[in-house]
Structure formats: C-alpha cells, structure tokens
Amino acid sequence: MKNLSAFLFSILDRFMRFVELPTVYLQKKIGVQRMGYLFVAPNMVLFSLFVFLPVGLAIAYAFTGGTNMLIWDRPFVGLENFSRLLNCGSYMNPASCEFDLFWTAVHNTWWYTLLNATGTLVMALITAVVLNRLTKGKALFRSIFFYPVLLSPVVVGLIWKWFLARDGLLNALVLDLGGERTIFLLEVWWSRFWVVYVSIWFHMGFFTLIILAGLQAIPRDIYEAAKVDGTSEWRQFWRITLPLLTPNLLVVAVLLLIRSVQVFDEAWVLTDGGGPGTANTFIVQFIYQTAFSSEVRLYGLASAASVLMGLALLALTLIQVWLAKKAEY
Amino acid sequence: MAAIQLKNLHKRYESIDVMHHVNIDIEDGEFVALVGPSGCGKSTLLRLISGLEDITSGEILFDGKIVNRLSPAEREIAMVFQSYALYPHMTVKKNLSFGLENLNMDRAIIEERIQKAAKLLDLLPYMDRKPRALSGGQRQRVAIGRAIVRNPKVFLFDEPLSNLDAKLRVQTRGEITKLHKKLNTTMIYVTHDQVEAMTMAEKIVVVNAGRIEQVGKPLDLFERPANRFVAEFIGSPKMNMFKAKITKVDDSGIEVTSGTIDHFTIPVISESAKIGDSVTLGVRPSHIEIAESGIPLEITQLECMGHETFIYGSMQGESEELVAHLPHHFEAEIGDTIFLRFTSQFMHVFCDKTDQAFKRIEA
Amino acid sequence: MLKFLTRTRHHGKMDITDILSWLWLTLGTAVIAIPIAWAMLSSLKTEAEVNSFPPSLIPQSTVNTQVEGYDKDLSVWQWTKTDGETKQVALVRRIGIKATVVDMDKPEKTFQVPISEITQLKDVHFQWQNYTDPLERFDFFTYIKNTVFVTVVATILTLLLNSMAAFALSKYKFRGKNAIFMLILSTLMLPLSVIMVPAFIVIVGLNLADNLWGVIFATVATPTGVFMLRQYMLTIPDDLIEAARVDAASEFRIYWRIVLPLCAPALAVLAIFSVIWRWNDFLWPLIVLSSPENYTLQIGLNAFQGQFSVEWHYILAMTVIALLPVTIVFLVLQKYITEGVAGSGVK
Structure with a gap:
C-alpha cells in the first residue's frame, strides 16, 4: 500500500515536472513576483466567465427585448422590461399588475422571508443556548442538529413530501389522534406553513452553529461573576447573553434575510413547482420559469427581475457588512 | 567559491530608500560579517546579494561577472535562515536532497553528497526524522547541511544563532568557524551581535540605516572606529562619550577641554579641526586606569566578578555616566570616590558636525 | 445512559431549565430524525406496503406458502376460532365476508371461515429490489x-x-x-x-x-x-x-x-x-x-x-x-x- 502510493506519487511528480517546464521558461521571462499572475489566472478566467461577465450581461439583457439569445440580435428597449414588471394598479394586489405572477412571487417571497427568518433565528438561538449549556454530549447534539444542513434540497423535499403525503406518516398520526386526513401540500395555507417549516428544519443547524460560536466567544468569567452574585439563569440569559450576542445576531439575521429571499430549491421540489396554483411561487422560480421553462424565453424580463432582486440583495449585503464591521469593533 | 563586489548598490521600496549606494569588496574565501542594529538593513543587503530581492540600481558581481538578474540558484549561493526554514513535511534526508533534486542531479551523486554532509554534521542518526522531532541545535545543523550539500560558491547566514541558547550559541560559533576553515568558501554572515561578528569574521561590515559605516578587520574596528556609530556599536560595554571643546590644534594633535579634562592633547591628525569646535571624546571602559590622583569619580554601581570588575559612576561636570572595566580584582563601596587616568593614545575624538573620527597619528 | 442524561451543571440537582433543555434536545432530535428514518424505512418496503394506509412501521411482507394441488403460492393467515383456539391456514379465495381456506397439513380439503376471524400473517422483509430496480430499469x-x-x-x-x-x-x-x-x-x-x-x-x-x-x-x-x-x-x-x-x-x-x-x-x-x-x-x-x-x-x-x-x-x-x-x-x-x-x- 505504501509502495503503491509512493509509486503513484512518483508518476504524478514526473508528470508535474513536465508541466513545470513552460512555467520555468515563463518565470525567466517575467520574474519571480509576477508569477503570481500565472497562479491567479485560471481562477480569474473562470470568475470572469461565470461571475463578472454574467453580472454585466444581466444588466445588458435587462435593457433589451425579444426572444433572441445573442445579445447583438436583441433590440434595445430601454426601461421597458422594468416598467412592465413594475406596471401595477396597486402593489398590494398582484392581480392588478401586468405581470401578476411576478408580484405574486414578490408577495410570497416577502411573507416567506419574514416568517422563515424569524422562525429560524428564534429556533437557532434557543438551540444554540441549550447546546451551550451542555457539559457532555455537546458535540453529539451539535452534529444531530447540523446534519440536515448537509442534505440536498431534492432529498429534503422528497423526505418531507413523503412524510406529508396523503398516505404519509403525519396523516396516520392525525387520524390516530382523531383528526381529519388532510392533503397538506395541496391546501394553500397548509402548504405555505410546511414550506416555511421545512426550510427552518433544513437550515436551522447552520445558523445554530454560527450563533453557538458567538456564544462560546463570550468570556466564561462574566457568567461566573453573575453566579457569585446569585443571578438566576433566566436573568443571565436576558441580561448578559442576549445583549452581548446582539451584534452577532443582527449579522445572522441579515444573512438569513439574504438567504430567504433566494428561496427556490427545496420549496420547488416539495410543492411540485410552487403549487398549489401559485401559492408557493417565489421570485427565483419566476426568473427560472421566465427564462428557461416557458414557451417563449423572455431573457430580458428575467434579467430585469434578476437585477431588481440583485439590488435588494445588495442593499441587504451592505447592511450586513456594516453590521459585521460594527460587531467587530 | 567566489569573490563578490557590490558597486553603488541601491534599493528602494515603494519610494523609500532602504540601501544607499553601497560599495563592498569581498575576497574569495573570506568570512565577512554584516553587523548592525536591528532594522539597519543588513538582512536586506544579504537578500540583495542572494538574489531573493531585486536591486534598484548598481551592480553585484560574482567573480567579476554581473549577476544582477540571476536567481539565487543561478548565483549558486546557499543560505541558512534565522528560522532555519526547514521543510516541515520532509524528513531530514529529503530536506538535504530537495535542492539537489531540483537541479536534476544524478541519484547516486545526491546520495553521496548528503551522506558526506550528514557525516560531517553528525546527522546520520536523524536522517528519517521530521524537523519537528529535532532539537534546536539539530535543526540548525540540518539547515547548515542543506547549504553544504549544494557546494555553493557563497554561504549566506542570516542570524543563524539567534534561536539557540547561550551555551549552544558559543559552541556553534566555533563549529561554523571550523567549517569555514575546512570548506574555505566565501561566507557572509548577518548578525546584530557584535561579539559574534568580532569572534568569527575576518572582515566586518558595519551597517546603519541602509548605509555602510565602516568596513574592516575586527580589531581595526575596535581600535580605529571611523565614526561615532561604529565606536559605540563595537565593544561591550559601550565606549564612554563626553562633550569637549577644541582649545588648540597643532601637528602633535588636538588639545581639548571638557568639564573634567583640562587641556588634554590627543594625538590625532587635526585636518579640518578649528579652535572652538565642539567635539565628543570617547574612551573605552577597558582603557581606563585607576590612579592615586586624577579625575575623580563617584561610584554609583559596582560589579565585582573576581577576575574582572565593572565600575559605574558619575564625574563632576559630566552628564553621562561612565563605565570602567578593570581586568583584575578590585574592591570599593558605592559612594566612594576614586581617581581615574585616561591614556591619550587610547582616546578617540569625534567631530560633532560630521560624527566622523579624527584619524589617529600612527607611531 | 440515565446518568448521562441527568448530568447537569450543578451536580446532583436537576432544575426546571435542565428539564426544559433536555426536552428541547429530545424533541429536536425526534423532529429531525423521524422524517429521515421514516423515508429510510419506507424505502425498504414493497410497493404494496408503501401504498397501504395506515402504514406499518417496520417493512413487512405477506407470508406465502406452497400448498399441494395449487399452482400459485397461497398467503398464510392466522385463524382465531370463536373458542379462542388459533391455527394457521392458507387462503384460497375470498368471496364477500367468507373466505375459502385450506389447512396446510391437509391440503386436499378446503373449508370456509368468516373473514373477521382471520388476519394475514406478515414477517419482516426488506425489499432491496427498490434499490436495484431503478439502477437497472x-x-x-x-x-x-x-x-x-x-x-x-x-x-x-x-x-x-x-x-x-x-x-x-x-x-x-x-x-x-x-x-x-x-x-x-x-x-x-x-x-x-x-x-x-x-x-x-x-x-x-x-x-x-x-x-x-x-x-x-x-x-x-x-x-x-x-x-x-x-x-x-x-x-x-x-x-x-x-x-x-x-x-x-x-x-x-x-x-x-x-x-x-x-x-x-x-x-x-x-x-x-x-x-x-x-x-x-x-x-x-x-x-x-x-x-x-x-x-x-x-x-x-x-x-x-x-x-x-x-x-x-x-x-x-x-x-x-x-x-x-x-x-x-x-x-x-x-x-x-x-x-x-x-x-x-x-x-
């Protein structure tokens, strides 16, 4: 085994000597320090292609119309895409808008974000505080609560779809307790509830871990001093833990908002594409459908919606950076 | 082996000049120490010679050939770093052979060279260990071994002893000197410790604030410091300094007067000295003698070691404290007043305007 | 285990916050584990079992047996007679509330029993084909x-x-x-x-x-x-x-x-x-x-x-x-x- 790996390594090393040759030549040409350009180049090429260029394109496409994919075949339409998206009788009533689906998605995303962010923050905070109290078994429970984070959205969607199915375990329990059999994911309000619930279930562990790290950064001796003073644990939480954790929590809260606005994957799988009807259609799904799965691929409109969402996210990100800086001081 | 010449070497970092037009000649096989206080630029100078850093202007010549644009490997130098910089993930053996493998050298020659170096440095029992399993002294020897196996033209040492304890430092000092005798290769040695420089080097370059203050043999620097900086830097304890005024200038020297010394003639070449100029007098602690009468000194502190004695005290009319070093047994009490005698041949005079020393009239 | 669970930060006594903490952890673990475990268990059930309601907890399948004189395997049922005596029989066919069964020891003779008196026998069975079939088909x-x-x-x-x-x-x-x-x-x-x-x-x-x-x-x-x-x-x-x-x-x-x-x-x-x-x-x-x-x-x-x-x-x-x-x-x-x-x- 050791011989084998040594053998494989020697082959790899020989190969790398071969790769090395042109770099040695280049090094002679441009000097040692400028070799940094060479090392950063592959990464920059990919970043340019798949991040920087798309950002530019998103803005460019947002101002063009038609259904052509090639940018030079698309007519410039100015702000038309935006004005059509924003053309509404009343923003409170999606039905009064030219693109009612977009506004339904905006409304859905708004409520989802509010509920998901609040729910996740509260649950994660409680879990983190409880975990932080443990003297033994902390690592075990931390792992248990974190585990769902590592699952894929498809897996999470399917597991819950099965759990909530007409013939699922939940209905069996409900029946057993004398309730009524419900097809949860086909009822508007139930499906919305479960989308938020599953999201919290899915992502809570991540935020628990981050809050836990914040808790562990609070010096132990503060608590010891409080204990000597006879402060009860409840009081310790409200008077010490929470105030000291607030800067951290604010950063986490904004991060949660940023993530929530982008809801798509697990909700899409769980609700079979945003159903029932459009009860769980979110902004990302609107963009995805407009650009990729409708008969007419409206890249301009989808890009305009992306730009609008990007601006909202940018605002949130700036707030987060500002809060994070303040939290450090 | 190589003779090295630095001609008008200049280095600038982002509009800050860190080396000012340096000129040094190093002979083939010479052991040269670059010495100076921390941050003086001596390590920068070594890195410029090594090729790890590019020079801004000037020339570096190895055996008469300009090497300005050559890499460290092409200059065929080897370097021992202050931190040793052993590759932590490689065994001692790999550490020694890595440089040779990079040169695509024949496996058998590599083996032969590292065996030879390991034998020379007593490293054979540790060949399969990783650096973290070695003591400080052993790591140091691996670092030297890594330099030796390359058969370099020049060895560069960057404060190689500063991470060792006092006892090991003295021992290693001797070993490096022996190594130089044996290999007879040019060695350039950077240190902030003037004792190391004095005991090991054949030639010392005193560096201060990016400039060369003086180049010379160790005793030359001790006895004939070119300026105030060298005078104070070389020798421990520091040279005593006090202010004086020139009262007379003639061919036999300069006559000075200070708070305690009255019309004292020091045999130096008077050159540009004028009566009334303010100067600084310097006298080494070991050049002070005790006498029945003379300059009175009130003892403020005393260190009696039996075979030698350090006396600290203040002289009337002088703000600076004075240190005297007696190479013998001496007993006194703090607060006692004793009398000192200065010998004019051993005194130094520095011009206050230029900080340069007046040259001594050689007998 | 009990000792581990009841260990608290103030050695010995367990106060209300400790109880609430452990309640939260236990509940949380259950909420996280149950849907996943349920999906895993269900993935090992036969198609019929997956689609039956109310569902069974453990993957099971019906017990079948070969009986002399019948081409197909027959399912095995537990017959609880009115006097409390039980007996295993194989089901031949079911009509209305009557079931035609056969005594497995005497396969030549069939008789009829009310279906309220029989329950189907099942044993633990992992349907590994659920995993292999999608890979092949x-x-x-x-x-x-x-x-x-x-x-x-x-x-x-x-x-x-x-x-x-x-x-x-x-x-x-x-x-x-x-x-x-x-x-x-x-x-x-x-x-x-x-x-x-x-x-x-x-x-x-x-x-x-x-x-x-x-x-x-x-x-x-x-x-x-x-x-x-x-x-x-x-x-x-x-x-x-x-x-x-x-x-x-x-x-x-x-x-x-x-x-x-x-x-x-x-x-x-x-x-x-x-x-x-x-x-x-x-x-x-x-x-x-x-x-x-x-x-x-x-x-x-x-x-x-x-x-x-x-x-x-x-x-x-x-x-x-x-x-x-x-x-x-x-x-x-x-x-x-x-x-x-x-x-x-x-x-």
Missing part, C-alpha cells in the same frame, strides 16, 4: 455515474485552482493583487440566483450547454475556497518559500512540493465541502443539463419523481442513495465539518 446508474464524475473532477479542480490563486494572493507581490483579492471576495456576496440567466447564456456561448463540463467549470472557482486557503497560507512562513528558491526550486515546484503539502489540513476541509456541495447541487445543473443521459442524481431524481410520482418505493430508495454519501462523510468527519462551518461561516 431506469437511468439511475447513469445519474450516479454523472454525479460521481462531476463531484470528483470539480473537487480536484477546485483544490488545484483555488490553492493556486490563494498561493498567488498570499505569497507574491504584484500590481493589482489587492484589487483582484477584493474582486474575488465581492463575489462571495453574489448569489447564483441573481446571475443564473446570463451565466447560462455564457454556457451556451461556450458550447457547454447540456454538458457535464458546463456544470463543473462554473463551480470550481469559489471565493470561499480562495479565502479559506489564503488565510491558511498566510501562516506558512515566507522563509520556507525563499529557502526553496535558494534550493533552486522553480515557482511552480514550490507550489507543488512545498505549499500544497503544507496546506493539507485546509485542503482537506475544502475537499469535504466541495464534495458535499457538488453532490448536492441542484439549481445550476437543473439549468445547464437538459437530456436525461446527462442528468446528475439530484436532477434525475427530481425528474423521476415528477414523472413517476406514484412509484414512491423507488423514489425513496433513490433518495436514500442520494443522502448516503453525504451522511457517511459527515459521520466520519463531523468534527472537521462543524468546526469548519463555525470557524469560517461557510456552508
């Missing part, structure tokens, strides 16, 4: 193959490219270095959902649409990876790099022989994350891949559940396949993962 083998390909290649490229960029940004001095670093960091804040439309157009332009390489290339340059590795490389002393330069190593060789091996711990963490990310990726492959022979497992599974939405026994088995690698990685390396997340806030 549907494209799941291809999906898994594609996913493994994407995961392995993307992870190797992620490690190589990001460590190279991190090396450049931590150990070299060149014009524009800080600008490049800031540019890379700023992409940390830029989610895929905002740029998915133009990113897909770029993929089309590169002729990589419906191509696994299109999935790979867009994901390998990650700001998280660059940032993480750069932070680690900053702790490697510059002396080591310079010693290697003096030792006649070329810059590329320094990267390959000195920097990469020394970064092994950070590379390992990034590798774990990369494997999990790529295995789980959904939105991007969903956009790029269009033909089933190129689907990754996640996309294939999603498509399958849309198309064959009643075949839950297959869907669940493949769901378990999809969560298995990540679960194994987590079980083995949970310490590194949780610490990596807590330390750097990446996911």
